[in-house]
Amino acid sequence: MNNPKYDFTRLLTYRIARLQAKLNAQATSLLRTHAQISLSEWRVIAMLSDPRVETQKDVLEAMGLDKGQVSRTMQRLSQKGLIMRMSPAEAQRERAIRLTDSGRQLLKKMTPIMMQRQAHLQSGFDAGEVDQLLDLVGKLESKSGHLDIS
Numbered sequence: 751m752n753n754p755k756y757d758f759t760r761l762l763t764y765r766i767a768r769l770q771a772k773l774n775a776q777a778t779s780l781l782r783t784h785a786q787i788s789l790s791e792w793r794v795i796a797m798l799s800d801p802r803v804e805t806q807k808d809v810l811e812a813m814g815l816d817k818g819q820v821s822r823t824m825q826r827l828s829q830k831g832l833i834m835r836m837s838p839a840e841a842q843r844e845r846a847i848r849l850t851d852s853g854r855q856l857l858k859k860m861t862p863i864m865m866q867r868q869a870h871l872q873s874g875f876d877a878g879e880v881d882q883l884l885d886l887v888g889k890l891e892s893k894s895g896h897l898d899i900s
Contacts, residue, residue, distance in 0.1 A: 785860050790823045798849050799857055805844040
């Protein structure tokens with residue numbers, strides 16, 4: 751049987767997973783050094799800075815993460831005093847989540863640092879290449895759903 755060569759350096763999933771691990775390690779190091787929070791905690795804090803993100807369900811939909819992971823992250827943020835859960839409004843079924851003053855201060859402190867990181871990552875690309883990369887990532891995301899191979 752003639753098997754095609756399995757070249758990991760040419761596999762998108764392998765290369766993306768390796769890149770994601772490096773990027774996560776870089777972000778985690780920055781967040782631990784400057785804020786003593788995890789990457790998942792930062793992502794939730796950043797999501798809650800968007801006024802359209804008001805509930806845990808909104809965070810789940812915006813981040814696309816596992817419900818259990820988001821729930822545990824919210825619990826840690828609440829214990830650290832960075833978020834608070836508001837009582838449900840009469841028309842809402844789910845409690846609203848807001849950043850506390852401490853959460854807003856942390857967001858204010860870390861946003862420039864994380865934006866500087868983004869600028870560093872994008873510094874090797876021109877604007878057209880960044881747009882093209884984002885378009886290509888979008889194409890991959892659209893292909894990452896259900897796959898039926900017989």
